[in-house]
Amino acid sequence: MSDPERTTGPAPARRPRFGASGQASRQALRSGLLDAMREHLRHSDWSAVTMTDIAAAAGVSRQTVYNEFGSRQGLATAYALRLIDEFCAAVDTAVEDNVGRIRDALGEAHRAFFALAAADPLVQSLLSGRAKPDLLRLITTDAAPLILHATGTLADTLHRSWIGAPYDEARRVASSIGRMALSYIAMPPEDDSDVADHLARLFEPVIASVARSAA
Structure with missing residues (x-):
């Protein structure tokens, strides 16, 4: 199923190399986005969920969500x-x-x-x-x-x-x-x-x- 918001998202930015603290920060970001997705799904059906919804729920930009997961299916x-x-x-x-x-x-x-x-x-x-x-x-x-x-x-x-x-x-x-x-x-x-x-x-x-x- 295509993203209800758009068929293709922005091209993911090249990810930098992370040190130990950077890896921990990235893991915290990833966990926060997945937590936000879980909470959003409690009152929204997956078929209607967009990357913008998850970004808003997590308090980050939509590009951040695309950079981390690549696509809605990746999420x-x-x-x-x-x-x-x-x-x-x-x-x-x-x-x-x-x-x-x-x-x-x-x-x-x-x-x-x-x-x-x-x-x-x-x-x-x-x-x-x-x-x-x-x-x-x-x-x-x-x-x-x-x-x-x-x-x-x-x-x-x-x-x-x-x-x-x-x-x-x-x-x-x-x-x-x-x-x-x-x-x-x-x-x-x-x-x-x-x-x-x-x-x-x-x-x-x-x-x-x-x-x-x-x-």
Whole structure:
């Protein structure tokens, strides 16, 4: 779907090289813009949101938003990547809180993710109102960046935690977990608890197998 404001935005300015403090400032800017997008989506449908809207909500220029994300689709992708980060953080926390209990860890993580997705305004916008093919592509045919990001982060948890899976095996399992979780965004479960338990039972023997192979 094209930007309702304009088909193409201004050409992104060349980004300077950042030092440590500059990287922190840029990350703060990026987080602030994504926060502004989240708040704006609480009362506006994604189909009507423009880069100017996000700039105004964040108190910056429209050019700043274009410089950071490149396009409206780039903004949506960055937002979705942060949602994936929140899922991965839930997995990491659940694993650390359930040492030796793989099923409990996976169940807690997926319940947290389903609650997170259900409350997220971009996900709500995807599932309500008129069809939004750009958002649907983001989690289906164009989902490779999200899957790769989830795979790397989840593999790190499976590898460095008490599970101790060899990294190659951890990536294989992590890819499946990430793909499965992503599939539930477009078709959320009717009973979060039952589905979370089902997924935990499904992945438990797989993770137990790779964990044993590290012993």
